[in-house]
Amino acid sequence: EAQVTQNPRYLITVTGKKLTVTCSQNMNHEYMSWYRQDPGLGLRQIYYSMNVEVTDKGDVPEGYKVSRKEKRNFPLILESPSPNQTSLYFCASSLLGIGDTQYFGPGTRLTVL
């Protein structure tokens, strides 16, 4: 089954404790991206990747890192999480650019205390 998976689905952590949210797709897609969704602010793009080893900043990259060492995986790294990073995070992938159909993961709800 074609899908985008994220882990963990729920995470409660404390300020400053490094964490990684994994994202994996099994569709051989070139493009992957991360979004955060907050009430009243819609979906905002954090980082995106056009292909292996090619990444770039979205609208809200501060406090986040990403890597794309393999085509299927695109982890989101929070080196020193802060409470303002409490949010619902989505990973997405598509074969081509944003004009192509985006497939979204189920989401990761992160709480930073």
Add this chain to the structure above:
Amino acid sequence: LAKTTQPISMDSYEGQEVNITCSHNNIATNDYITWYQQFPSQGPRFIIQGYKTKVTNEVASLFIPADRKSSTLSLPRVSLSDTAVYYCLVGSLSNDYKLSFGAGTTVTVRA
């Protein structure tokens, strides 16, 4: 990346047709128009995509006039389960990688 404008919210009743219009005045020649649906706490889900004229699938229809400066998503005979946020996105298959979702249109279907 073409900027889009759509209504913030719409109310409807079960069995009615819902039409959501999205404006994208600076759409480029290579841009496609795609609509997504999002339920609370779930990722957006693809509904329909088009380039020009009319596209129809089992879920919705998409009407695009000749000038392509707007598009209308039509949801026939909505049910309570169609209550969701609907996003209109415009972009090309290549050269567009930075994606911005607007606030979308919150559609509320009442019994």
